[in-house]
Amino acid sequence: MSEFKTLILEIEDGLAIIRLNRPERLNALSVALKQELLAAIRQIAKPGSGVRALMITGEGRAFCSGADLAEGGMSADRDMGANLIETYHPILLELVALDMPVISAVNGVAAGAGMSIAISADIVLAARSAYFLQAFVNIGLVPDAGSTYILPRLIGSARARSMMMLGERLPADKALEWGLVYDVVDDDKLVSEALSLGKRLASGPTMALSSIRKLLADSENSSYSEQLTAEAAAQRKAGRSEDCIEGVMAFIEKREARFKGH
Ligand code: LHQ
Numbered sequence: 001m002s003e004f005k006t007l008i009l010e011i012e013d014g015l016a017i018i019r020l021n022r023p024e025r026l027n028a029l030s031v032a033l034k035q036e037l038l039a040a041i042r043q044i045a046k047p048g049s050g051v052r053a054l055m056i057t058g059e060g061r062a063f064c065s066g067a068d069l070a071e072g073g074m075s076a077d078r079d080m081g082a083n084l085i086e087t088y089h090p091i092l093l094e095l096v097a098l099d100m101p102v103i104s105a106v107n108g109v110a111a112g113a114g115m116s117i118a119i120s121a122d123i124v125l126a127a128r129s130a131y132f133l134q135a136f137v138n139i140g141l142v143p144d145a146g147s148t149y150i151l152p153r154l155i156g157s158a159r160a161r162s163m164m165m166l167g168e169r170l171p172a173d174k175a176l177e178w179g180l181v182y183d184v185v186d187d188d189k190l191v192s193e194a195l196s197l198g199k200r201l202a203s204g205p206t207m208a209l210s211s212i213r214k215l216l217a218d219s220e221n222s223s224y225s226e227q228l229t230a231e232a233a234a235q236r237k238a239g240r241s242e243d244c245i246e247g248v249m250a251f252i253e254k255r256e257a258r259f260k261g262h
Contacts, residue, residue, distance in 0.1 A: 004021075004036045004039070004040065005021075005032065005036065006020070006021055006022050006030065006032045006033040006036050007019060007020050007021050007033060007036050007037060007040060008021050008059070009040045009043070009044075011049075011050070011051060012199075013199055013202060013203070014050060014051060014052040014053065014199075014202035014203065014261075015051070015052070015053050015054070015055060015195070015198040015199050015201075015202040016040075016044045016049075016051045016053070016054045016055070017054075017055045017056075017057070017195075017198070018037070018040055018041075018054065018055070018056045018057075019057055019058065019059050020033065020037075020056070020057070020058045020059065020063070020064050021059045022059075023058075023059045023060025023061070023062070024060075025065065025068060025070070026058075026060070026061070026062035026064070026065035026108070026109060026111075027058045027059065027060070027062050027063065027064040027065060027114065028064070028065045028066065028067065028068035028069070028070075028071075028114075029064065029066060029067050029068055029088075029113055029114065030068040030071050031068075031071065031087070033068075034087045034088070034091060035087075037091050038090055038091050038094065041054075041091065041094045041095055041098065042094065044098065044100075045094065045097070045098055045099070051100065051202075052100050052201070052202040052203070052204070052206045052261050053100050053101050053102070053103070053198050053199075053201040053202035053204075053206075053209075054098060054100060054101075054102045054103070054198075055102075055103045055104075055105060055194055055195065055197075055198040056102065056103070056104045056105070056117065056118075056121065057104070057105035057106075057107055057190075057191065057194065058106075058107050058108060060108070061107075061108045061109075062107070062108040062109045062110075062114075063104070063105075063106045063107055063108055063109060063110040063114055063118055063130065064109075064110060064111070064113075064114025064115075064117060064118070065109060065111045065112070065114055065135075066111045066112020066113045066114045066115070066135055067112055067113055069139070080141070084144055084145065088113060088144070088145050091117075092116070092117070092120060092145060092146050095117070095120055096120060096213075096217065098210075098213075099206070099207075099210040100201075100202075100206055100209065100210055101122045101123070101201045101204075101209045101210075101213065102120070102121040102122050102123075103121055103122065103123045103124075103125060103194055103197055103198050103201070104117070104118040104119075104120075104121035104123075104124050104125070105125050105127075105190050105191060105193075105194035106118050106124060106125065106126040106127065106130045106132075106172070106181070107127050107130060107187075107190055107191075108127065108129065108130055108131075109130070109131055109132075109133060109169075110130065110131075110132050110133070111132075111133040111134075111135040112133070112134070112135040112136055112144075112145075113144065113145035115132050115133060115134065115135075115147065116143075116144070116145035116146045116147045116150065117145070118132070119132075119147075119150050119151065119154060119180065120146060120150060122213060123182045123197060123201075124180065124181040124182055125181065125182055125183055125184075125185065125190065125193060125194050125197065126172040126175060126176070126181045126183075126184050126185075126190075127172065127184070127185065127186070127187040127190040128172055128173070128184055128185065128186055128187055129172070129187050130171075130172045130184075131169040131170055131171050131172060131175075132163075132169070132170040132172075132175055132180065133167070133168075133169050133170070134147065134151070134163045134164045134167055135167060136164070136167070137164060137165060137166075137167040138167040143164050147164070148160075148164075151163065151164070153220065154179060154180050155178045155179055155180050159178055172184045203259060204259055204261075205238075205241065205243035205244070205247060205257075205259045205261070206243075206259070206261035206262070207237070207238060207241050207243060207261065207262055208238045208241070208243065208244070211234040211237065211238060214234070215227070215230055215231060215234055218230055241262060242260060242262055243257075243259045243260060243261065243262065246258060246259060246260070247259070
């Protein structure tokens, strides 16, 4: 049983599944949901948790509609920058620091900071009826929660600018064409497809998968030669892992590898 109220955390065969669970608000990020999301990620990250992959999805008809706009009221002196630094950045930084692959299963709208969370995953799988929305400009805000970093890197500057400035919905099929998502599947297949990908990753060579994440994150700001050096260091570590020995043995013995994650 999940001890959380605004999300559901389940762990199955090394795969942690977080379901954002405020469907009546399209899973908007309330203070409570942000606190619980951070606590859930920390629980997953704990050594000995047994978790080797994470999948994030939403309950109901949305993935996440971004910041909860109904909470807190409006006044000109409120500091949204501080709100970001104190409550959003820890979630995004801990998510990106996880030593395991992350999948988002986008079951409906992913708007504002909800879109940022969705596209920070390694693999983004979208339901055919899902859509992405840089909602910020529609309420006079700027893209945040990592959007200005991640989005242009995924879909290019021209498309990112248009999404951010026009605040229009990007349907799943177009998101696929633009390279924002890994794949689009029929709505009723989304969860089963994401679970199957998640379980496959959770039984993979976790150390290598985690290094792939880190190498790709570092490559955004590295020179070619720095990246070659980083690859060599990561390969030295991976090459000494039990999973690499198992992978090579399994290849030679013409059988499926049984990776243990170390
Ligand atoms: C919501 C929300 C929501 C509360 C739907 N909050 N109730 C910002 C500020 C501060 C610091 C840091 O960072 C940020 C980052 C951000 O994320 S800013 C962007 C915030 N998000 C938005 O601006 C999106 C607002 N929502 C919408 O534009 C629409 O709801 C979308 C396009 C997501 C979905 O439209 P519909 O499918 O037509 O659904 P709906 O609008 O009828 O929503 C259903 C209910 O959910 C409704 O409540 P009600 O009581 O009328 O049934 C909405 O009020 C509620 N809801 N999003 N973000």
